[in-house]
Amino acid sequence: MRVLYAAPAAGWDEWAPALQAACPEMELLRDGDPASFDALIYAPGYPEDGSTLDFSRFTRARVVQSLWAGVERIVTNPTLTQPLCRMVDPGLAQGMAEYCTGWALRAHLGMDAFAQDGTWRNALVPPLTTERQVVVLGMGEMGRSVATMLSGIGFAVTGWSQSGRPVEGIAMLGGASLDQALARAQILISLLPDTARTRDLLNHQRLMQLPEGATLINAGRGTVLVEADLIAALDAGHLGHAVLDVFRTEPLPPTHPFWSHPKITVTSHVAADTRTVTAAPVAAANLRRAMAGEPLLYLVDRSRGY
Structure with a gap:
């Protein structure tokens, strides 16, 4: 051929x-x-x-x-x-699962709270993974891989997709249950594709539905997120941190406010290859x-x- x-x-x-x-x-x-x-x-x-x-x-x-x-x-x-x-x-799915699991654990364990400044922070003991609610938006091949790896180390994982199609071992929500999924997402992982239905999905209204102090990990597509609304939610103290690997413009311009925001970690579209x-x-x-x-x-x- x-x-x-x-x-x-x-x-x-x-x-x-x-x-x-x-x-x-x-x-x-x-x-x-x-x-x-x-x-x-x-x-x-x-x-x-x-x-x-x-x-x-x-x-x-x-x-x-x-x-x-x-x-x-x-x-x-x-x-x-x-x-x-x-x-x-398969390698792409594994890489995505490892990336999301690593950053989810960092958020869960509060690793960034331990500044090396001579202060003894013995009270900063994290909960167990079984007490932490993680929601994965987008349950295609990569979403299933991420959810399975996170569930395997104990996280309470919920998956959400438009169809809500069952995934073995994972609690699933679909379609109109997006608000319900967001309300439980102490760590929200977006792996949604770029479609007319998903663009600007994570706007002010939906970001504010997340629990106070929640962490957002976006490794799907940058168009899902309204950038100004994310900054506003972080500045208001409603969200605790955001880890962003994908953006509307790539490479992310050096002057973009994401680079200098104290509650945002930028990675350079390296979550999976x-x-x-x-x-x-x-x-x-x-x-x-x-x-x-x-x-x-x-x-x-x-x-x-x-």
Whole structure:
């Protein structure tokens, strides 16, 4: 099968060997006649001249496999009629779970309260994890991985998704129960995608529904959060801290107020990364499924945007 590597050239040296090792029957190319390709491997930033990719020219392509978990930069392309599959990478899910668990534990244990200033703070004893309510917004592959890891070390975890679909071992809420979920979230973790329904979801009204002193960890998409409303909630003392890994503008400008706010920790979109060793086999499986006419893995629902 002929496959176009429709991704920025900077990643070729890393991705090409991994993809070809996972799918040796594939001829992976960086250019050629669009009508000659059976599939596309896609990542945002392509074409690199800033133009919009015209998928209508790929008349033979049976699948577009994204290398990213998020597909918001491609799903609205009106020329895209081929099946689109997002990347669900086991390494990506594990990395996200480790990031969220690390920061949740830091908030839970109150690690930042122990300034190394010679003061003995023997009264700062944290509760057990079983006494701490954590809510995960967005219970896709990564959300389930995060919730499972947190639950495994004792946290009282509730998951929320639009569907409210059951997840084994996790208390689930859905749809109209968002207010109920927020009201119990001493630690709120947002892993929601960027869709019309989720944009600006965490506004002033919803942030104020969180328990006083709550911690927000946003590792999903920056568009979910109204930035000015977060700063206001922190300044008012209602929220205790925010750990932010994703932003409306990336890289986050050096002058942005998040950098200097004493109650905000900025990380540079490092919560989770697609790893070639675990992602390439996922792409290979979908290429084979497409060629065999079999159901595709992680097919994007265009009406939902993910």
